[in-house]
Amino acid sequence: MAIQTQNLRRLLHTVEALSELGPALTAEREFSETSRLMLSAIMEAAGAREGVLLLFNDKPAMLTSSAAQGFALMPDPAFIPLLPKHVHALTAARGPIVLNSSTYSVFLSSNGNVAPELFKCLAPLKAGGRLAGVVALGRRPGDALYEDSELDALELLCSYIALAVQNHALTQTIAQRISENLRLMASLHGFYDNALEAFATAIDVKHVNIHGHSLRVGRYAAAIGEAMGMEPSDVAALRSAGYLHDIGKVAVDARLFGKPGALNPEEFREMADHTTVGYQIVSSVEFPWPKIPETVRWHHERSDGSGYPDKLFQDDLPMQVRIVGLADSFDAMTSARPYRAPMSVGSALSDLVRMAPDKYDPNVVQGLLIQVRRDAVGSNRTPLLATMPVNIAASDIDQLAATLQHKVSRGKMYLTKESGH
DSSP, rough: HHHHHEEEEHHHHHHHHHHHHHHHSSOOOOOOHHHHHHHHHHHHHHHHHHHEEEEEEHHHHHHHEEEEESOOOSSSEEEEEHHHHHHHHHHOOSSSEETTTTTHHHHHHOOOOSSSGGEEEEEEEEEEEEEEEEEEOOOOOGGGOOOOHHHHHHHHHHHHHHHHHHHHHHHHHHHHHHHHHHHHHHHHHHHHHHHHHHHHHGGGGGGGGGGGGGHHHHHHHHHHHHTTOOHHHHHHHHHHHHTTTGGGGGGOOOOGGGGGGGOOOOHHHHHHHHHHHHHHHHHOOSSSSHHHHHHHHHHOOOOOSSSSSSOOOOOGHHHHHHHHHHHOOOOTTSSOOOOOOOOOHHHHHHHHHHHHHTTOOOHHHHHHHHHHHHHHHHSSSOOOOTTTTSOOOOOHHHHHHHHHHHHHHHHHHHHHHHHOO
């Protein structure tokens, strides 16, 4: 009768533990706290004074503690490396195992920072036939043995706990993979930046007068994108597109770059073909950023359809193309050429404002004005115009910005009156 009463109490403890575990396993809380709750329920149901919840990792095969109670000497974390034979034995076990001197080495190794002899009972946690962890219990009050009733309670509880442990492991794996992918992407972006910088240098090597042009266009385009509030990934795309925009020039005769006068129509066509040649070169490459081929092809298109090679208008041009096109023009204007001296920064900006919105997107011109003004007042951490003097005052840039705004707003007013609204 006493045994039946004890078994009934054990069953009631198990049912009570299950009722408490349900909310614990589904609540949104840290897994460390959930581990403690699960371990407490198991120890209560099994009548254990000591216990530890160990999670299984297969690469390398190891058990690592997630929660421990009652042990006087339990490292935090405790870890137990496993050999293949240990993993196989734990996976093949048909329920909780009562340990003795002849079975310790079957299920556990002694190469970790905790002695297997501390444990009196093991309950493998399996989900879908795979090992997710182990509950290891130590002594019971009065050093009583673990009987069938305690083992049955353990087996029932551990089937639920195994699911929670496996779910945690899957979540950790997903988070780890995402983190690894992000690190890989970051390293790839760094690799691309370095590789494309080398390409940009190679593109400009044909003539001394354009050395550094592609690097500067990439830097200017990225700075304009930043001033326009673009996302970092879009800014990186602009920098890369700027680096590669002239890649088709590798197929242009080097003599054209040094000609001191204007190109004749045939020479101009050969030079202009660098846009379509470059497009063919980059179209077969899978870049981590969109619009690279379009930017290479269309960076000489203009808002009024006067550009080349496709005579597109502004509405046909992606923003990335408009930005790189302006950055390219700004660097060409402020750089020395065999047929003319470089323009000053102030003169180049004045010309760009004058040509907006007919040739250039006013918002893009505004972005360039913002960055040059930051250079003028010394607020750019990395100066945009590092290789040339900023010979224009901030007040003059403000005047240009006001002129640009007036031109745009006046154009809108004119269109509104013409349309009768």
